[in-house]
Amino acid sequence: MRVERIANRQMGFIIFMIRTTFIIATLPVLTSGNAGQDAWASALLTLFVTVVIAVGIAALGARFPEMTVIEYSRKLLGKYLGGLISLGFLWLFLHIAATDSRLYAEVLVTGYLPNTPLLFIVSSMVVLASLIVYQGIESLGRLADALIFLFTAFVIASMLVAMRRIDAANLEPVLARGVGPVLSGTITPIAVGAQFIGISMLVPVLTAPKKAVSAAILAALLNGVVLVLAAVTVVGTLGPELGSRTVFPFFLMTRSLELAPRFLERVDVFGTIAWGFGLLIDVTLFLYCGSRGMSQLFGLRDYRPLVAPMAVVWALLAVHGYDDVFEVLALFRPEVIFPYITVIMFVPFLLLWAAYLIRRL
C-alpha cells in the first residue's frame, strides 16, 4: 500500500485554520473570563503558552517520526497505561469534533436557518468530512492548500472592516484590576490549545517529520496574532460588557458591519463561510485522527472501515451531547474545561515526556 504523505506546510495550514476557526467561533471563551477590556493581554499571554504546547506536542512527535501518539504512548508507558491514555486521546478527538460542529450548527440555526434541524447541518458536514477521510489524508492536505487563501482573505476582510470602528475608550483602562483577571482569562484559551493534539497524529505522515516543530510554531504564532487582533477588534468595537455577554461576539461584530453601504450589506455571511471552511478542516482532521488512532489501538491494518461508524457516533454526539448552546459554552468555563483537559491531555503528555526523558538517560 502506498504511504500517504502531506507536506509540513499543509500541516501548518491545517493547524492554523482549525485554531483560527475556533477563535471566530468561540471568542467568548476569551472574553467571558473576567479579563474584560484587557482581553488583548490575555490573548498575548495565550499566544506564548499555546506556542509552548504546540512545541511540546510536535517535538515529542519528531522524536518518533514513524509513530503516532497512539503508538508511541504504548511504547513509552507500556501496554496498559499507554492504552488508557490513548483511549483518552481518542475520546478527545471525538469530543473536539462534536463540540466544534455543534457550535457551528448552532450559529447557522440561530442566525440563518431557524427551521432547519441541527442534525441536518451536522450530518452534511459529517458527510463531507467522511468523504475526505475516505480519500485519505493527502486530500485533507490539498483541501487545506486550496482553501487557505479564501479562508484567510475572509477572516482578514471581516476584521479589517471592523477595525475602522474600534473605539479606543473600550480598551481602557489598561490593566486597571492588575494581572489577576488577565491570568484567569488565559485559562480557557490555553485549555482549548488541546486542539494542537492533532499534530501528534499528523507527524508520521509528514514529508519531513523531523521538521514538524517549525511548522507547528509558525501555525501557533500566526494563529496567536489572529487571536490578539480578534480580541482587540471585538472588545474595541463592542465594548467589554457586550463582548462578554454575547454568545458569539465575533459574529455580532461582523453582523453590525456594512462593507459597502447600498451595495452589499451584512458581510457576516462571509465570516460564516470562512468558519464553514475551517470547520470542515477541523472535523475532517479529528475524524481522521479518531479513526486512524482507533485502528492502531486495535491493530487494524486500515482505518477506513472505522470512518463510517465513527462519523455516525460523532454526529449523534454533536446533536445529543448537549441540550442547547449554553450547555456547550458551559463546557468552556475555566473551572470545567481546565481540569478536564489537564487530566485527559496535559498530564498524559507530561508523562510521555517524562518517560521519554527517563529512557534517554
Add this chain to the structure above:
Amino acid sequence: MRFFRNLFHRQSDPGLSELKDDRLDISRREAVEKQLPLVASLEDNLEMLRAVVGPSSDVITRRLKVGRGRIPAALIHIKGFVDTVLLERITNVLTLGLLESPVGNASRHTIFSEFRDRLAQSSDVMEVTNFDNMWTNLAQGHAAVLFDGTAKALTLNTQGFATRAVQEPASETVIRGPREGFVESIETNVSMIRRRVRTPNLWMEQFTLGDLTRTQVAIMYIKGLASEELVQEVRQRVRRIKIDGILESGYVEEFIEDNPFSVFPTIFRTERPDRVASMLLEGRVAIFTQATPFVLVVPMNFFMLTQAPDDYYEKVPIGAFLRLLRVVGFWMSVVLPGFYVAALTFHNELFPTDLLISISASKEGVPFPVLFEVLVMEMVFELLREAGIRLPRAIGPAISIVGALVLGDAAIRAGLVSPPVVIIVALTAIASFTVPTFSYGIAARLFRFVFIIFGGTFGLFGIQFAFLAVIIYLIGLRSFGYPYFAPAGPLILSDFKDVFLRTWWWSMTKRPFLEALREPVRAAGGRRPRQSIEKEEKEKR
C-alpha cells in the same frame, strides 16, 4: 476421394478452405487470416486474397508477366488510398523498366531481390512474409508487388488520399496566434508538431488499436523531458485497450482515464497544434488518433480549462486580465444563479434595501418561487443552446430570435418570469461562453444545477456545501497520477505565474513543477528586455 483431397488440401494451406466457409464468424476469420503465410505460388496467393477480401471491388489486382522470362507477377492496391501517379510509375517500372534493364534477365528465384534492390522506386519499401502484414500495409496506402516463385511480398509506399485541408479549428478560435488546426490524418497532424518542435528528441510511438478498425494511435513526447514513469503509464494504458473499433479519440480517452465517472475531463483535448507543442514542452505526453482532429494531452490539470492560447501570444497585461476574467467567468457560470436563488430565498438582508425593493417589485405577480423560475429559465437556455448547435446553419438565427423574443420578452410580459432572473440567466450564459474550450463548459453547466437546487433549499449554507463538495471532488481527482487541482491543492506557489494570471515569458523561467520535475528550467533568468549594453555601461561609469 474427395475426402482425401480435402484432407490433403487442408494440410497444404491451413485455413484457406475454412475462409471459404460463409458460416465462419468474424473473430475466427480474423484469427485465421492472421496466420496465413504467403506462399511461393502467385496463383495461390491471389486465391488467398480473393478468399479474404471477397468481392470487394476497391481492392485492385493487376496481373503482369514481367521481364524477359515472362515471370507472372501481380500489383495490388486499394482504390482511393494511393497516389495514381506513383502507382503508374511502379507499373511502368515493372513492365517497360524491367525489359530495358539487366534485371529483366533475372530468374524466377532472383527477380524479387533484384527488383527490391535495384528498381523499386520508393524510399519506403517493406518486405512482408505473411498475409496480415501485407494487408496492413495495403490499408495504409501501400501497393504490394508479388512475384511467382517467391513467398514474400514487397510493399511500396504510394500513399495519397484526400483529407480535409488544414483550417482554423472551429471550436478553438484565437484572435492572435496560428490559424492551423489538426485534420483527420494522423500523418499530417504529427508533421504539424514536428514542424514546431524540431528536436530529434521528439519521440513518437505508434500502436494499432481496434481489432476491426485497426486504427493507428500514436503517443508523442520529448524524450528526457517527459517523466519516464508517465510515458510508461501512458504506453501501458494505451496498450490495454481492447475493442473492435476506435473511431475518435474519445474512445481512447475513456479507456485511459483515471476516474471514468468524473464529470470534469481529466484528459485534455485540443485541435490546435500550437497548444499541443506548448504542452509537450512542459513535459506532457500527447496521444494522436487516426481520423480525428482531436489530440489528447496528459496529464491535465483543472486550471488548464481557463487557459486560452491567446494568453501566451497577447501582451501580458491584456492576456492576464483576460485570463482573470475567464476564471471569474467560469466560477460565475457555476455559482451565480445558485447564489441569487439562495440570497433571495433565505438571505434578503444581503441586498441593500433599495435593491431589494426593486427586485421584489419586479417579482410581484410572478406566481412561482424564485428557485423554480431560475431552474426553468436555465433549462430553457440549455435547450436553446443545444438546438443552436444541432440546427442547420441557415435556421440557427431563427431559433435565437424565437429564444430571445418569444421566450425572454414574452415570458416577462406575461408575468411568468421576473426580469432579474432573465438578467441572471443571460449573465450566466455569457460567462459560461468565456471558457475557452467549449465542450468543457458542460461540466460547469451540470454543476450549476446542483448549486441552484442546494441554494434554493438550504441557502448560502447549501451553496457552501456544494462548493466544498466540488472542491473535495476536484482535489480527489488525478490525471495519470498527477493531482488534478494542482497548483492550488497541492499548493505550488512557483506555478502561480501561469494560473489566474500569466507573467512575462522572460520571468516564467520554470516549467510546471510536477510535470517537468526532470528539467525544471525553461528559460535563462535575468533576460528582461533593457536598453543596449553600451548605454548600461555608460551609466555604470
